[in-house]
Amino acid sequence: MTAAFHVVRPGMQTTVQDWPARVGYWHVGVPPSGPMDDLSFRLGNRALGNPEGAAGLECTLGGPALRFEEPTWVCVTGAPVPVTVNGKPVRQWRSVLVPAGGILDVGMVRGPGMRCYILVAGGIEVPEYLGSRATFTLGKFGGGTGRALAVGAALPLGTPSRPEQISAGVPGDDQPVFARRWELAVTEGPHGAPEFFTRGDFDTIIGTDYEVHFNSDRTGVRLIGPKPQWARQDGGEAGLHPSNIHDTAYSIGALDFTGDTPILLGPDGPSLGGFVCPVTVVAADRWKLGQLTPGDKVRFVPVRADRAASLRELGAARRAAWPVVLSPGGDGDDGVLARRDGNETAVTYRRAGNDGMLIEYGDMTLDLELRARVHALHQALLERKEPGVTELTPGVRSLQVRTDPDRLPTAKLLDLLGEVEAELPSADELVVPSRTVSLPLSWDDPSTREAITRYMHGVRADAPWCPWNIEFIRRMNGLATVDDVFDTVFAAEYLVLGLGDVYLGAPVATPTDPRHRLVTTKYNPARTWTPENAVGIGGAYLCIYGMEGPGGYQFVGRTTQVWNHRSTGLGEDPWLLRYFDRISWYPVSAEELLDLRADVAAGRGELRARDGEFKLADYRRFLSDNADSIESFRATQAEAFTAERNSWRAAGELTETP
Numbered sequence: 001m002t003a004a005f006h007v008v009r010p011g012m013q014t015t016v017q018d019w020p021a022r023v024g025y026w027h028v029g030v031p032p033s034g035p036m037d038d039l040s041f042r043l044g045n046r047a048l049g050n051p052e053g054a055a056g057l058e059c060t061l062g063g064p065a066l067r068f069e070e071p072t073w074v075c076v077t078g079a080p081v082p083v084t085v086n087g088k089p090v091r092q093w094r095s096v097l098v099p100a101g102g103i104l105d106v107g108m109v110r111g112p113g114m115r116c117y118i119l120v121a122g123g124i125e126v127p128e129y130l131g132s133r134a135t136f137t138l139g140k141f142g143g144g145t146g147r148a149l150a151v152g153a154a155l156p157l158g159t160p161s162r163p164e165q166i167s168a169g170v171p172g173d174d175q176p177v178f179a180r181r182w183e184l185a186v187t188e189g190p191h192g193a194p195e196f197f198t199r200g201d202f203d204t205i206i207g208t209d210y211e212v213h214f215n216s217d218r219t220g221v222r223l224i225g226p227k228p229q230w231a232r233q234d235g236g237e238a239g240l241h242p243s244n245i246h247d248t249a250y251s252i253g254a255l256d257f258t259g260d261t262p263i264l265l266g267p268d269g270p271s272l273g274g275f276v277c278p279v280t281v282v283a284a285d286r287w288k289l290g291q292l293t294p295g296d297k298v299r300f301v302p303v304r305a306d307r308a309a310s311l312r313e314l315g316a317a318r319r320a321a322w323p324v325v326l327s328p329g330g331d332g333d334d335g336v337l338a339r340r341d342g343n344e345t346a347v348t349y350r351r352a353g354n355d356g357m358l359i360e361y362g363d364m365t366l367d368l369e370l371r372a373r374v375h376a377l378h379q380a381l382l383e384r385k386e387p388g389v390t391e392l393t394p395g396v397r398s399l400q401v402r403t404d405p406d407r408l409p410t411a412k413l414l415d416l417l418g419e420v421e422a423e424l425p426s427a428d429e430l431v432v433p434s435r436t437v438s439l440p441l442s443w444d445d446p447s448t449r450e451a452i453t454r455y456m457h458g459v460r461a462d463a464p465w466c467p468w469n470i471e472f473i474r475r476m477n478g479l480a481t482v483d484d485v486f487d488t489v490f491a492a493e494y495l496v497l498g499l500g501d502v503y504l505g506a507p508v509a510t511p512t513d514p515r516h517r518l519v520t521t522k523y524n525p526a527r528t529w530t531p532e533n534a535v536g537i538g539g540a541y542l543c544i545y546g547m548e549g550p551g552g553y554q555f556v557g558r559t560t561q562v563w564n565h566r567s568t569g570l571g572e573d574p575w576l577l578r579y580f581d582r583i584s585w586y587p588v589s590a591e592e593l594l595d596l597r598a599d600v601a602a603g604r605g606e607l608r609a610r611d612g613e614f615k616l617a618d619y620r621r622f623l624s625d626n627a628d629s630i631e632s633f634r635a636t637q638a639e640a641f642t643a644e645r646n647s648w649r650a651a652g653e654l655t656e657t658p
Contacts, residue, residue, distance in 0.1 A: 002125070002156045003068075003072070003122075003156070003157045004156045004157060005069065005120070005155055005157065006066065006067045006069075007150065007152060008064070008065040008066060008103060008151070010150055011059050011060075012059075012061045013060040013061070014058070014059045014148055015057070015137065016055055016057060016124055016133055016135050016143035016155070017034050017035045017041065017055065017058045017135060017143075018034060018055040018123075018132055019041055019052065019134075020032065020053060021035075021132045021134040022132040022134055022136070024130075026402070026500070027392060027394065028505050028575045029500020029501070029504050030130060030503075031252075031267060031268050031270070031271060031503075032132075032267050033134035033142060034134045034267050035056075035058050035117060036058065036115060036266060036267055036290025037176075037287040037288075037289075037291055038287050038290075039176055039287035039314065039318065040077040040117050040287065041058070041077070042314055043170045043174060043314055044076070044117055044118075044170065047093075047166070047170050048073055048074075048075055048095060048120070048160075048167075049160075049161030049162070049165030049166045049167070050119065050161065054158070056118055058117055059078075059106060059115060059118065060114065061114060062108040063076075063083075063106025063108075064149060065104070066118070067101065067102070068098045068100065068102055069101070070100050071098065072121060072122075072160070073095050073096065073097055073160065074118060075093070075094065075095050075096065075119045075170070076096075076104075076106055076118055077119065077175075078115050078116035078290075078291070079110075079114055079116050080092065081106055081107055082106075082110070083096075083107070084105045085104055086103055087105075091169070092116075093169050093170045094168065094169035094170075095168060095169050104118070106118060112180050112291070112293065112296070113293065114292065120157060122157045122158035122160035123157070123158045124156070124157060124158070126143055126144030135147070138548070138549055140565060141565070173321060174314060174321070175321065176287065176320035176321060177320065177321050177322065177323050180295075181296065181299070182291075182292060182296060182298050182299070183299050183301050183325040184298060185282045185284070185308060185325045186279040186301065186302055186330075187279065187280055187282060187304075187308070187331065187351055188278075188302060188332075188351060189278075189279070189280065189334065189335015189336065189351035189358075190248075190280070190350035190351060190358045191335065191350070192278050192335040193231065193334055196232065196276045196278070197229075197276075198228075198230065198231050202278060204226050205255070205278055205279065206302055208225055208299070209298065210223040210224060210225040210299075211224040211225070211295065211298075212224075212294050212295060212296045212297075215528070216292065219265075219266055219270070219549070220263040220265050221263065221266060221292050222262075223261075223263065223264065223298060228257065228260060230242035230243070234521075235274075236364065237365060237517075239521040239539040240520075240644065240645055241259050241524050243259050243524075244275065244521060244522060245274055245276055245364065246366060246395065246397055246539070246541075247273060247539075247541060248273075248395035248396070248400065249358070249395050249399075250265055250269065250270060250271060251265070251355075251356050251400075252266065252267055253280050253286045253289065254277035255277055255278060255281075255300070256273070256277050257275055257277070258275050258522075258525065258552065259523075259524025260524065260525075264281065264289055264298075266290075270502055272395060272502075272508060274522065277352075278335075279302070280351075280352060280353035280356075281353070282303065282308040282309070282353060282354045283311040284308055284313065284318055285325075302327065302329060304329075305351060305353075305354040305410065306410070310405075312406060331351070335350050336348060336349070337410065338414055340418065340421070342373075342421055343373075343421055343426075345370065346361070347361055347421060349417065351410075352400060352402075357400070357401045358398055358401075359398060359400075359401065359417065360397055360398045361374060361397050361398070366396065366510060366517070366540050367397070368510075369427055371394075371396060371397065371497050372427045372430045373424070374399050375580075376427070377417075377424060378399055380420050381399075384420065388404050388413075389402070390402045390403060393500075394497075394498055394579070396497050401417075430616040431614070432614050433611070433613060434495075434580045434614035435578065436493070436581075436610045437576075437577065437581050437582065437583050437584070437607065437609045438583075438585075438586060438609070439559050439560060439584075440560060440585070440586055440587075440588040440592070440593060441489075441490070441557045441558070441585040441586070441587060442559070442587075443486060443556065444470060444555075444556070445531075445557045445558035445590050447534065448469075448558060451527060451529055451555065452466060452555065454527075454528075455529075458528065459525055459528065464648065465521075465523065465554055469555045470485050470554075472520065472554060473537060473556070476640055477640055478636045478637055478639060488516055490585050490586075490587065492585075493513065493582045493583070493584055494510060494511055494584075495509055495512050495581075495614070496509045496578065496579055496583065497541075497579070499579065500546075502530075502549065502550075503545075503546040503547050503549060504546030504562070504574075505546050505575030506543055506562060507542075507543065507544055507562065507577050507581070508542075508543050509542045509543075509583055510542065512619065513622075514623075514630045514634065515626075515629060518537055518540070519539060519540050519637060520539065521538070521554075522538040522553060526550050527550055528550055529550070530545050530548065531548060531558060532546070533558055533562065534551070534557075535556050535557050536551065536554050537553055537554050537556060538553035541553075544559055546562055558590075559585075559593070560593070560596050561576070565601070576607065582612075
């Protein structure tokens with residue numbers, strides 16, 4: 001019979017995690033999850049003779065009480081916390097034997113730090129989902145139940161190591177130091193000065209002690225700090241605010257400016273989005289994100305990417321016992337690794353941490369030909385199967401390549417990408433499968449109205465897009481009535497350019513016909529709540545939110561699920577849509593939508609889809625044949641966009657750029 005432990009008290013937010021967790025699904029909006037402080041987690045596993053990534057428990061602010069059926073070795077690591085076995089205090093960071101029937105009780109975190117970890121000999125043997133046992137509570141999967149521990153739950157244990165493999169605990173020299181003021185080693189990029197931020201902005205970012213905001217979690221750590229001046233007036237087709245860019249893949253540990261609000265993206269953060277990131281925390285320092293506590297101070301220290309500590313290191317070479325980051329300075333290249341002419345268009349290679357690279361094609365504009373180039377590069381790299389490449393995530397005009405830097409250094413990756421680029425076929429030859437998918441849309445759905453009301457009550461009531469996002473869309477695009485917004489959305493055919501824009505297979509799509517491209521800006525600050533499968537427009541893009549969570553797109557309605565929670569991930573992909581699918585909408589009432597959503601959730605829904613192809617050569621002819629009317633539409637739209645920007649400036653919504 002399999003040994004197990006039982007939950008007597010669950011703690012405040014205790015979840016099953018493993019490491020490196022759910023790798024390989026970033027491109028469809030599934031974050032890795034896993035321990036936010038990987039260092040404390042892995043050190044505890046190593047002390048018990050487990051594989052470093054064996055599943056254990058992450059506890060936020062306060063720990064659980066657990067009863068073990070059989071004698072079991074445990075190790076509690078992370079932030080300082082009182083630990084007892086059957087009421088008697090035991091030391092943290094030590095291997096401790098809990099007797100049969102004994103209760104391990106982990107109390108409230110005393111600080112500094114915010115999270116502690118409970119590792120058990122043999123690890124926790126809950127079922128895997130998409131290759132990992134890690135819990136992603138927002139996505140409702142992993143950890144056996146998809147949620148935090150509950151009273152009475154029983155968690156099975158794996159086969160423990162032999163007694164001689166279990167050490168006394170984690171040596172003092174290997175234990176990380178916890179503080180109230182943290183220094184984080186960062187690399188420059190991907191979006192630095194002077195393209196996106198001013199030089200003064202960047203000096204402020206690395207010269208300021210930011211404060212951790214109370215509204216922080218595993219998706220991201222919000223910071224309080226100076227408002228950037230910005231190097232651009234706006235984001236153009238990507239949105240009115242200068243922080244807006246065409247959607248691109250994010251890095252865990254990126255400092256993401258959602259409007260003027262800086263957020264350090266965590267292991268449950270979004271994979272794709274349209275905001276700039278000036279610096280990225282190096283992989284070996286991301287453990288600190290899990291210990292940042294509201295009120296703590298944070299300072300960003302630029303380091304050279306090739307001098308960053310290795311994520312593989314768990315001892316002194318990890319530098320975790322140092323309260324400061326020792327660095328002679330960063331790379332001094334603004335995050336731009338190289339620029340090349342490319343096969344058909346210019347290519348920019350940007351640093352995305354010390355373990356990633358962002359490849360961008362062409363100018364900062366919405367051009368489906370650029371997405372075609374991204375697709376060709378993506379497919380070529382998939383076929384190449386280069387060792388050291390861990391993730392490939394396409395954006396609108398970019399491809400993010402995540403790597404193991406110990407196996408594939410940046411210089412070698414640049415050489416490899418140059419070789420692949422030279423061999424790419426002409427974009428004229430691009431022909432890809434492209435289904436036409438018909439989805440229901442409840443226009444101006446009550447759930448999206450509720451989200452706007454919550455935003456006005458909890459975030460800000462004076463935003464230009466409040467109280468009605470659809471009226472804001474009308475105004476920004478120079479349309480006569482809100483009925484014109486309705487007609488435009490339902491007439492459009494939306495081409496899916498990326499998946500995972502706000503999690504779980506959520507598409508970022510744009511109309512194939514430029515005359516249907518309504519342009520808006522994103523919420524600033526972002527919403528804290530968005531209903532699952534809300535449909536919104538941000539910049540020139542439409543998104544279906546894959547799950548409840550934060551968000552910034554302007555609402556037009558709500559649709560059915562784009563992620564199948566009934567799928568086990570074995571033999572059946574849980575995501576509904578594919579790259580280059582074409583979405584069309586048909587109107588339904590709010591009541592009809594609730595019935596359709598219930599059918600999909602129960603497995604009774606049927607996808608309305610028709611097979612087809614997208615040919616870039618045909619699309620080029622369409623643009624040429626309709627060039628005059630497209631230009632006329634854009635001129636009207638640009639006039640309205642400029643008027644809205646001027647009104648924002650007059651109201652103090654925009655910072656004047658030098």
